[in-house]
Amino acid sequence: MIGICKDCNEEKLLKSRGSNRYYSWCVDCQKIRNKAYYEANKDKCHANGKRWVEKNREKHNATCRNSYAKNKDRHRQNVYDWRVRNEEKQKAYTNFRRRRQRNATPPWANLLQIKQMYMFAQHISKKTGIKHHVDHVIPLNGEVVSGLHVIENLAVVPALDNIRKSNQFDMSVSF
Numbered sequence: 818m819i820g821i822c823k824d825c826n827e828e829k830l831l832k833s834r835g836s837n838r839y840y841s842w843c844v845d846c847q848k849i850r851n852k853a854y855y856e857a858n859k860d861k862c863h864a865n866g867k868r869w870v871e872k873n874r875e876k877h878n879a880t881c882r883n884s885y886a887k888n889k890d891r892h893r894q895n896v897y898d899w900r901v902r903n904e905e906k907q908k909a910y911t912n913f914r915r916r917r918q919r920n921a922t923p924p925w926a927n928l929l930q931i932k933q934m935y936m937f938a939q940h941i942s943k944k945t946g947i948k949h950h951v952d953h954v955i956p957l958n959g960e961v962v963s964g965l966h967v968i969e970n971l972a973v974v975p976a977l978d979n980i981r982k983s984n985q986f987d988m989s990v991s992f
């Protein structure tokens with residue numbers, strides 16, 4: 818229904834409240850109200866969101882996957898923008914990862930073989946046109962166990978699989 822919005826005083830589409838009933842403010846002003854509510858109740862909103870995700874983990878993961886597949890470029894741009902905005906955080910994270918990898922490299926690790934593994938990943942990426950990463954089979958910061966940065970714990974995998982696996986460790990893997 819079109820009416821005069823009491824927030825912006827303009828003639829606009831009013832916000833529906835179900836079964837032919839309407840609020841006295843418009844759909845655009847509703848967005849402003851939502852934002853104001855969020856700003857005033859950030860902790861509560863975050864806690865609610867977190868609780869919902871915990872209860873609906875599968876649904877949430879599927880939504881994320883779909884959203885990523887549909888808007889790959891936008892997601893990549895978001896990541897890039899975040900890095901530009903948070904250069905210091907990004908640097909700290911890179912240093913942290915480097916340090917973690919160094920700490921997970923035992924003196925007996927065959928550095929030449931490891932280097933060849935990374936070159937192999939580059940080679941496969943070029944050959945197939947699909948970006949491949951070197952992945953730690955057992956993540957260096959796994960929740961259950963932590964792996965080492967050694968040739969036996971490295972595998973070349975397509976990049977997207979690597980991201981999806983994140984730091985989860987599949988307990989069914991036997992070794």
Ligand SMILES: [Zn+2]
Pocket residue numbers: 822823824825826827829842843844845846
């Ligand atoms: Zn309005």
